[in-house]
Amino acid sequence: MYNKKTEQHYVVKDCPECHNIKNEPSNQYKLYISRASGAFICHRCGVKGSWFDFKNKLDDGHVQITKYETxxxxxxxxxxxxxxxxxxxxxxxxxxxxxxxxxxxxxxxxxxxxxxxxxxxxxxxxxxxxxxxxxxxxxxxxxxxxxxxxxxxxxxxxxxxxxxxxxxxxxxxxxxxxxxxxLFGYHTIPLNATQIVITEGEYDAMAVHQCTGLPAISLPNGCRSLPVDLLPLLEKFTKIYLWMDDDIPGQQGAEKFAKKLGVSRCFIVHSNLPNQQHSILYKDANDVLLKSNIDMNELIKQAKVLPHDRIMTYGDLKNDVYREMFGMQDGSKPMNGVQSTTLPRFVNQILKGHRRGELTILTGPTGIGKTTLLSQLAIDFASQGVNTLWGSFEIKNVRLIKKMLCQYMGAEQIHERNFNEASQQFEQLPQHFMNFYGTTNVDQVLDAMEYAVYVNDVHHVLIDNLQFMLSGQGTGIERFENMDRAVEKFRKFATQHNVHITLVVHPRKVDDGHELGLSSVFGSAKATQEADNVIIIQNAKDHRFLSVKKNRFDGTIGNVPYRFDKESNRMIELTEEQVERLKAGQLEITY
Known part of the structure; x- marks a missing residue:
C-alpha cells in the first residue's frame, strides 16, 4: 500500500481523494499516514482524518498497512x-x-x-x-x-x-x-465494550460512570488535545459519546475530536437539556451530578452527530448565542477568550482575551521588546492549556527557549543547580517549535502548521517575523506582493483551522519621536485589513506602552503603559499613578 516511509509516517504515492494528478512528480507522495496511529493527511488536497475514516474512504474498508506501533x-x-x-x-x-x-x-x-x-x-x-x-x-x-x-x-x-x-x-x-x-479510566473498560463516553476531565468521567454505569474515560489534556498516538486505543468502539464542557473551548474540542475519531461514530453530549428554560445551567458532567436531578442517561440519549460544516440550524447555534449574550451561570464570558494573568489590562480589558480563529498583527521599532511580549503571552496562555506552535525565523529556537525559560521562572537567569527542576516544569507546557530559520517558503510553513494543528491540536501559532521568513524572496513591488499573499494565506488558515495566529511585522522607518499607526505597518494595507487585532509597542518620552489600534471583536482600543522588570524578565503594566509620577519626574524607569 505505502511506497515510502519515514520514522513517523508511511508516505503514499497516490492519494485516493485527490483529483487527477496527471503523473506529475510534484503532485505525488503527498499522503502521510502516521505509523503510530493511522491518522492521515494529504498535503495536496487537504483530506485528513483517523484510521477509521481512511478505511471507510476505500471501497472494501479492509485495507491494512501495519500493526499499530505505540x-x-x-x-x-x-x-x-x-x-x-x-x-x-x-x-x-x-x-x-x-x-x-x-x-x-x-x-x-x-x-x-x-x-x-x-x-x-x-x-x-x-x-x-x-x-x-x-x-x-x-x-x-x-x-x-x-x-x-x-x-x-x-x-x-x-x-x-x-x-x-x-x-x-x-x-x-x-x-x-x-x-x-x-487515558484516565482506560483500565475500567470491559473487554466486550463497543461504546464509550469520553469526557474533558477526570471528575466528569467518574461522574458519568457512577450515574450511568457506562464505561467512561477522560483525555490527558482536557479539551485542548487528543494525541494521535491514543487513537488506536479507541479504534474498537462503534459509538463514541464526546462529553466536553458546555463552553466555547469544550465544544470546539468536541468538534475537532469528532473529526479525528470519525464523525459517523461520534455523538456530542451536552450537559443541559434542549428544553431547559435557560440554555447554560451546568458546565460539565460533574456539575450535573452536584447541582441537578437530571438523569445523565437522558442527556446521552439526546446526543447528536456533528452537524455539517456548511449547513446549520438555529438549534445548532442556540447555546453559542446564549453564551455570547449572557455568559455562564458563574458570570464568566467564554466568548471573551483565554484571559491573561500577567497583562490583565492589555489582554482582558481591551482585547477581551485570546480567541481562536483570529489573526493578530504585532509591530514596533527594532529592539523594543516584540519577542519579549510574545514569549510572555505564549507562556501565559500555554500555562492555561493553550497548545502553542512557535515559528521563530529571526531568533534560533535555543536562544528563544532560553529567554522563555527565564520568563517562566520569573528570573533574570537560571542557575545550573535549578536547571533540571525548572526544565521539568517548563516541559509540561503544551509548546512546539518549528525547525525553520531565515528565509522559508510560506507553503512549507503552512504544511508544518497544518500537521501540528491535526497531530498536536495546536491552536495558537506565532510567526516571528514575516520579513525574515520572506527575506530574499523578491525585490521592489514583488516583495510587497509576496507579503500580501503570505498574509492572505495566514488569514485563511486561521479561519479554516480555527486557530489564533500572531504575526510579527516590522514597521516602516519613521522619525524618532513619532508615534506609529496602522499605516506604519510595513507593506501594503493588506496586513492591517486582514487582521482582527493590530498591536503596536510604542515609545513615549518617559515610558513605553502597548497600543491596541484595531480590535474587531468589540472595537475597544487603547493604550497600556508598562515597564520591563529585569529581575523577572517580564513586562509589567504601570498604574495611572505611576504614569503621573513618571511625567512629573518623580519615578525613573529603565528598559
Missing part, C-alpha cells in the same frame, strides 16, 4: 509509573482532607474512587507571586489520576499520573516525563 516506554520509567499506583492507598485507607474533598465537594463515592484508582500525595510546584512577580516552589496537597493504555500484548500498562492540586487550579503536571500518554 511510543516506546523506558522500562525504568514504566516501573516508576507502576509504583506510583500505590498513591491510592494514601487516599482509600484514610480520612484525610483530600478524600473528604473528593467525596463531599465532587460527589464521587469511595467505590468509584477505588475503581478508578484515584490517589493522593504531596508534590512541589512553582507558584507565581502576583505581588512580587517572582516565583517560588511550594508543596501542595494533590490528587493523582493514573493514566493507562494497552501494551503490545494487549495488557493494561500504567504509564503516567496526572497530578492536580486541590487548592490551586493552575498547579498540574504529568509524571514521569518521557513515558507514553494514556
Amino acid at each position: 511510543k516506546p516506554t523506558n522500562a525504568e520509567d514504566l516501573n516508576v509509573a507502576q509504583q506510583k499506583v500505590t498513591y491510592q492507598h494514601n487516599l482509600l485507607n484514610s480520612n484525610n482532607s483530600t478524600k473528604q474533598y473528593l467525596i463531599q465537594n465532587r460527589g464521587i463515592t469511595a467505590e468509584t474512587l477505588q475503581k478508578y484508582q484515584v490517589g493522593t500525595s504531596q508534590f512541589k510546584f512553582l507558584i507565581r507571586n502576583e505581588q512580587t512577580t517572582s516565583s517560588e516552589w511550594k508543596v501542595l496537597e494533590c490528587v493523582t489520576f493514573p493514566m493507562s493504555r494497552l501494551d503490545s500484548h494487549s495488557k493494561i500498562q500504567y504509564t503516567k499520573h496526572k497530578i492536580r492540586s486541590i487548592t490551586n487550579k493552575s498547579a498540574m503536571k504529568m509524571e514521569p516525563s518521557g513515558t507514553a500518554l494514556g
